[in-house]
Amino acid sequence: NAGVTQTPKFQVLKTGQSMTLxxxxxxxxxxxxxxxxxxxxxxxxxxxSVGAGITDQGEVPNGYNVSRSTTxxxxxxxxxxxxxxxxxxxxxxxxxxxxxxxxxxxEGSWLTVV
Amino acid sequence: GIQxxxxxxxxxxxxxxxxxxxxxxxxSVNNLQWFHQxxxxxxxxxFYIPSGTKQNGRLSATTVATERYSLLxxxxxxxxxxxxxxxxxxxxxxxxxxxxxxxxxTVKP
Numbered sequence: 711n712a713g714v715t716q717t718p719k720f721q722v723l724k725t726g727q728s729m730t731l732x733x734x735x736x737x738x739x740x741x742x743x744x745x746x747x748x749x750x751x752x753x754x755x756x757x758x759s760v761g762a763g764i765t766d767q768g769e770v771p772n773g774y775n776v777s778r779s780t781t782x783x784x785x786x787x788x789x790x791x792x793x794x795x796x797x798x799x800x801x802x803x804x805x806x807x808x809x810x811x812x813x814x815x816x817e818g819s820w821l822t823v824v
Numbered sequence: 825g826i827q828x829x830x831x832x833x834x835x836x837x838x839x840x841x842x843x844x845x846x847x848x849x850x851x852s853v854n855n856l857q858w859f860h861q862x863x864x865x866x867x868x869x870x871f872y873i874p875s876g877t878k879q880n881g882r883l884s885a886t887t888v889a890t891e892r893y894s895l896l897x898x899x900x901x902x903x904x905x906x907x908x909x910x911x912x913x914x915x916x917x918x919x920x921x922x923x924x925x926x927x928x929x930t931v932k933p
Contacts, residue, residue, distance in 0.1 A: 752926055755922075800867065810872035811857070814869070815868075
């Protein structure tokens, strides 16, 4: 049981380049999300998905695109990288039960845009 | 949008001491969770606690939803408790989880 797997772990991009951060989970969770964490701050929600084929914007969606073709995968695309997108990115999936919710995070992807 | 404030921003303890971390939020919520981020960046979900009290070993949490705050208690702290503690909330009819800025805890041996 791998949980939530993110790749790559580290990436350096040049301004204007595009890239995709991959996220996969093997827990059959419907709800998945992407966050960014900037130094000294909490996480901010970029996009989320409540199931295959359904995505929506979070607090800071500009410059990012997502799709959800399967339950397992939720990639995050940077369309034209900017230095302001230098951050640590976390993918998460959420398990919901009658007892409540548990969020499982990936290990993070450190992205630097130069 | 909802505001989430955590206090104190930094806390330094000796091993064995107890501590209380606070999370204030500005609106009614249907979801409140506490997380621990270890010094290597790994995030662990500690509690789902939109109201009431829960305990898990040396950690416990209480949320008073009517007064819009939650407390995380750490007893007999250990060096492995070091890291940043975040609370996050979600308001009704909204899937956006909002995080506080965190409390950075350092436990010294």
